[in-house]
Amino acid sequence: MKLEELSALDLGRKIAGRTLSSREVVAYFLERIARFNSSITAFSQVCADLALEKADQIDRQIASGMAMGPLAGVPIAIKDILCTREMRTTCGSRMLENFVAPYDATSVEKMERAGLVTLGKTNMDEFAMGASTETSIFGATHNPWSLERTAGGSSGGSAAALAAGMTPLSIGTDTGGSIRQPAAFCGVCGLKPTYGRVSRYGLVAFASSLDQIGPLAHRVEDLAACLETIAGHDSRDSTSINAPVPQYTRLINRSISNMRIGVVREQIEHAGLAPEIRSAVNRAMEFLTGLGATIVDIGLPHSRYSIATYYVIAPCEASSNLARYDGAHYGLRADTKSLHGESPLEDMYCHSRSQGFGEEVKRRIMLGTFALSSGYYDAYYRKAQQVRRLIFDDYHRAFEQADVLLGPVTPTTAFRLGERLQDPVQMYLGDLFTVGANLAGIPALAIPAGNDQAGLPLSIQLQGPPLAEEKLLSVAYQLEQALFFQPRTANLS
Amino acid sequence: MTVDAYRQVIGLEVHVQLSTQTKLFCGCSTIFGQPPNTQVCPVCLGLPGSLPVLNQHATQLAIKTGLALNCQIAATTKWDRKNYFYPDLPKGYQISQFDQPICYEGFLDFADPNDEKALRRVRIIRAHLEEDAGKSMHDEAAGRADSRIDLNRTGTPLLEIVSYPDMHSPDEAKGYLTELKLLLTYLGVSDCNMQEGSLRVDANVNLHIESAGRTIATPIVEVKNMNSFRAVERALVYEVDRQFAEWKKTGREKGQAPKQTRGWDDVTGVTLPQREKEESSDYRYFPDPDLVPLKIEKSQIESASNALPQLPSQLRAWLQTEHGLKPYDADVIVSQGSHLVEYFQTAVAAGAPAKRISSWIQQDVLRALKERGIEISALPVPATKLASLVNAIESGEIDTSRAKEVFYFWMENPSSDLVAARSALGISSVDRGEIEEVCRQLLDENPQVVAQVLEGNAKGLGSLIGLAKKKNPNADPKLVRELCQQMIESRRTSS
Numbered sequence: 001m002k003l004e005e006l007s008a009l010d011l012g013r014k015i016a017g018r019t020l021s022s023r024e025v026v027a028y029f030l031e032r033i034a035r036f037n038s039s040i041t042a043f044s045q046v047c048a049d050l051a052l053e054k055a056d057q058i059d060r061q062i063a064s065g066m067a068m069g070p071l072a073g074v075p076i077a078i079k080d081i082l083c084t085r086e087m088r089t090t091c092g093s094r095m096l097e098n099f100v101a102p103y104d105a106t107s108v109e110k111m112e113r114a115g116l117v118t119l120g121k122t123n124m125d126e127f128a129m130g131a132s133t134e135t136s137i138f139g140a141t142h143n144p145w146s147l148e149r150t151a152g153g154s155s156g157g158s159a160a161a162l163a164a165g166m167t168p169l170s171i172g173t174d175t176g177g178s179i180r181q182p183a184a185f186c187g188v189c190g191l192k193p194t195y196g197r198v199s200r201y202g203l204v205a206f207a208s209s210l211d212q213i214g215p216l217a218h219r220v221e222d223l224a225a226c227l228e229t230i231a232g233h234d235s236r237d238s239t240s241i242n243a244p245v246p247q248y249t250r251l252i253n254r255s256i257s258n259m260r261i262g263v264v265r266e267q268i269e270h271a272g273l274a275p276e277i278r279s280a281v282n283r284a285m286e287f288l289t290g291l292g293a294t295i296v297d298i299g300l301p302h303s304r305y306s307i308a309t310y311y312v313i314a315p316c317e318a319s320s321n322l323a324r325y326d327g328a329h330y331g332l333r334a335d336t337k338s339l340h341g342e343s344p345l346e347d348m349y350c351h352s353r354s355q356g357f358g359e360e361v362k363r364r365i366m367l368g369t370f371a372l373s374s375g376y377y378d379a380y381y382r383k384a385q386q387v388r389r390l391i392f393d394d395y396h397r398a399f400e401q402a403d404v405l406l407g408p409v410t411p412t413t414a415f416r417l418g419e420r421l422q423d424p425v426q427m428y429l430g431d432l433f434t435v436g437a438n439l440a441g442i443p444a445l446a447i448p449a450g451n452d453q454a455g456l457p458l459s460i461q462l463q464g465p466p467l468a469e470e471k472l473l474s475v476a477y478q479l480e481q482a483l484f485f486q487p488r489t490a491n492l493s
Numbered sequence: 494m495t496v497d498a499y500r501q502v503i504g505l506e507v508h509v510q511l512s513t514q515t516k517l518f519c520g521c522s523t524i525f526g527q528p529p530n531t532q533v534c535p536v537c538l539g540l541p542g543s544l545p546v547l548n549q550h551a552t553q554l555a556i557k558t559g560l561a562l563n564c565q566i567a568a569t570t571k572w573d574r575k576n577y578f579y580p581d582l583p584k585g586y587q588i589s590q591f592d593q594p595i596c597y598e599g600f601l602d603f604a605d606p607n608d609e610k611a612l613r614r615v616r617i618i619r620a621h622l623e624e625d626a627g628k629s630m631h632d633e634a635a636g637r638a639d640s641r642i643d644l645n646r647t648g649t650p651l652l653e654i655v656s657y658p659d660m661h662s663p664d665e666a667k668g669y670l671t672e673l674k675l676l677l678t679y680l681g682v683s684d685c686n687m688q689e690g691s692l693r694v695d696a697n698v699n700l701h702i703e704s705a706g707r708t709i710a711t712p713i714v715e716v717k718n719m720n721s722f723r724a725v726e727r728a729l730v731y732e733v734d735r736q737f738a739e740w741k742k743t744g745r746e747k748g749q750a751p752k753q754t755r756g757w758d759d760v761t762g763v764t765l766p767q768r769e770k771e772e773s774s775d776y777r778y779f780p781d782p783d784l785v786p787l788k789i790e791k792s793q794i795e796s797a798s799n800a801l802p803q804l805p806s807q808l809r810a811w812l813q814t815e816h817g818l819k820p821y822d823a824d825v826i827v828s829q830g831s832h833l834v835e836y837f838q839t840a841v842a843a844g845a846p847a848k849r850i851s852s853w854i855q856q857d858v859l860r861a862l863k864e865r866g867i868e869i870s871a872l873p874v875p876a877t878k879l880a881s882l883v884n885a886i887e888s889g890e891i892d893t894s895r896a897k898e899v900f901y902f903w904m905e906n907p908s909s910d911l912v913a914a915r916s917a918l919g920i921s922s923v924d925r926g927e928i929e930e931v932c933r934q935l936l937d938e939n940p941q942v943v944a945q946v947l948e949g950n951a952k953g954l955g956s957l958i959g960l961a962k963k964k965n966p967n968a969d970p971k972l973v974r975e976l977c978q979q980m981i982e983s984r985r986t987s988s
């Protein structure tokens with residue numbers, strides 16, 4: 001049986017019904033990781049022994065008749081930016097190459113409690129700063145659909161691991177599109193929940209007001225099940241939302257015939273949008289109309305400022321969040337004993353940070369430090385916050401007219417590795433359609449929409465008002481059921 | 494005014510550690526003096542992925558303090574990051590309040606050091622909450638620089654109280670600090686222990702010099718590292734002289750030199766320049782995205798206001814107007830803290846005269862506390878018992894000197910009552926006839942005293958009282974004096 005073609009929930013059902021053991025499932029995926037990871041670099045760490053041990057434990061619990069959740073015994077891959085007690089948390093950085101957190105992230109604890117079995121940590125752009133998973137110390141992640149292309153980023157490892165059939169489920173984080181864009185490039189589903197829906201405790205911060213943890217999977221129902229597992233209020237995160245968690249898996253099959261689907265003019269008409277992606281959005285629109293949904297034309301006039309706004313706010317927060325990596329307490333400390341400079345402390349700081357961080361991280365720290373400096377704060381940070389408010393207001397108005405917004409995730413399909421590495425602005429512009437949801441704190445979801453003529457995955461995005469994940473999942477479920485069903489793993493040999 | 498007359502301009506920044514059980518943004522204990530790095534967690538260590546959660550108790554203490562300092566309390570406040578690198582600051586930023594302090598625009602009145610009957614008022618600019626940093630310990634004894642960091646203190650809540658530059662002498666600065674510390678102690682918001690660093694003072698000082706018909710301001714200097722009120726006073730005296738001499742030499746005015754930071758050296762008694770760099774650094778304040786703005790409801794402020802205890806200034810006034818104490822006496826009692834005031838209050842409520850209780854407290858009670866190194870709550874003689882003793886003196890049952898013996902007997906034998914103490918000390922009410930006999934004997938034995946008194950010099954009577962006490966310890970000195978005087982007078986008429 002090709003287990004990589006089953007949904008995570010199907011695997012869970014088979015494990016619960018004891019037609020498959022968790023050990024068999026875990027061993028199956030570990031074997032695929034062993035076979036393909038060297039060519040994909042989806043995983044930065046694999047913890048085979050731990051995973052098998054955990055799988056055995058789940059099997060014993062199931063055998064003893066213990067009541068378990070729907071994902072018990074199912075393997076999962078976790079982005080290497082969530083703190084885990086039993087594995088290193090490197091963030092793809094030299095700085096944290098050997099860092100082991102003394103605690104588990106809240107979401108990791110919740111997955112553990114649900115009986116999910118962690119296969120390992122997935123590769124990512126250093127500190128999640130990037131859109132191609134090329135800035136990791138573990139090397140670039142390759143797109144399983146086309147190895148010379150990027151898997152996207154920063155959660156490229158999590159998306160590629162799914163597309164390569166190395167895991168049935170994975171966790172990513174999304175600050176400006178880092179779940180949705182790799183999901184789009186790799187032909188899998190990815191959900192960025194509402195800001196505050198999933199606790200950030202234990203998520204190594206890049207930009208605190210934008211970061212959010214979310215699931216990636218082959219199937220919409222798996223997104224729903226995984227979100228149900230990790231969502232919820234956490235007293236350890238002051239920004240977490242105190243609202244009950246709906247049973248998303250039960251709600252996704254609801255009728256969408258009364259829904260108003262908004263199509264964002266600025267996105268669908270964007271000159272840089274690849275025609276095949278535009279066609280995919282149009283096909284989705286037609287299909288939803290066929291189901292009885294109404295299509296509404298929506299304007300998000302301030303969305304044209306979203307990239308500029310994002311690339312002020314995110315680096316500002318990052319410059320402060322990453323100040324703690326100074327070599328004094330943990331992480332990389334440069335050996336500066338032989339320098340005999342005027343200030344040994346400053347030498348230690350400078351050299352540790354110079355050696356520990358890569359180019360893109362340094363670029364963003366410098367951008368943020370500049371934008372927060374006295375004399376520039378008003379022109380950059382304050383102005384960006386004001387525009388952010390306008391972007392939020394745009395969405396607020398849009399959701400008075402539409403229940404869900406439909407559009408593209410990315411302007412193009414997966415680009416070639418190395419193509420944008422020397423051109424950061426080109427790289428940043430690729431976030432055009434995704435950063436809005438982060439700036440507004442709203443949920444957004446990417447689902448596959450077939451492949452283009454070159455065989456590369458196409459994808460469409462759904463965005464909804466705060467806490468409307470169930471609506472996004474319902475619409476995505478309908479689209480998936482009828483229109484875009486396809487084998488989801490790339491053919492690898 | 495002479496040509497070089499000047500006015501001292503002093504503002505103080507006081508950092509107060511609030512007495513919460515746990516730190517400002519995590520659940521770690523704030524107890525002082527534990528082994529290094531034992532009161533830490535991922536949050537206060539600033540480990541990747543950790544997030545702060547506000548300790549509401551700290552905001553309650555801040556509101557309480559703000560109200561007692563006559564401050565406005567912000568309806569909404571927020572948290573900002575103050576970014577700078579230092580090894581005792583593990584996150585690389587300090588969570589503080591930049592432009593929306595929780596308390597602002599207040600004042601504190603205290604006794605004018607030059608006139609005990611007058612009040613001085615120092616205005617408060619703001620009082621804001623922030624987290625404390627850790628401690629760096631530099632050990633260069635081993636011949637090499639060896640720095641160690643203790644992060645137990647990291648994240649302890651601090652209230653930074655910033656005054657206007659309203660003080661014009663080191664005396665006034667000391668007066669302000671003394672009153673502030675007393676107020677904080679009454680509020681119970683801090684233990685104000687300067688040795689343990691729970692109260693820290695920085696001063697901003699400059700001079701306004703009248704010269705050639707205009708007022709010249711000298712560059713403002715921030716003085717740090719003063720570890721006692723005495724040190725603050727000495728440092729300010731030194732700094733004022735130094736700035737004047739500096740101005741004489743360079744003529745440099747405010748604005749012509751950057752604000753300087755100087756550290757006080759208590760051993761050599763001088764201030765020395767600290768690194769300029771710290772001062773010129775840009776902290777890149779911005780709102781902390783990990784925390785939500787803090788809304789303070791009117792009802793919360795009202796209930797905090799209703800729960801405020803009687804403050805030192807109110808108690809001083811009460812002791813003076815209600816109990817007729819002199820300002821000095823009222824201040825001595827209030828300065829000892831609220832428990833002593835309660836002791837006074839209980840004794841007076843038990844019917845003892847306020848002035849007598851006041852003098853008993855200032856003499857015997859305070860001496861006993863000092864000798865034993867105890868708090869008033871641990872004094873073996875409770876207020877009601879002291880009141881009964883004072884009442885016995887009032888009614889003439891016992892004289893003051895024997896009453897003091899009773900007091901010290903009670904100190905040793907807390908369970909004994911007045912009757913038991915009297916019998917143990919051999920104090921009995923004596924028959925007037927017995928004392929008359931004693932006096933008669935004394936006059937016979939001391940004809941020179943009789944002669945002196947007859948010549949109009951009554952001083953000798955005092956020595957007779959001492960002698961009478963030797964013959965009978967229960968002799969009431971007042972009675973002895975009275976009887977002796979009568980007997981001498983009668984001898985004059987009979988002779």
Ligand SMILES: [Zn+2]
Pocket residue numbers: 516519520521532533534535536537538648
């Ligand atoms: Zn702590």
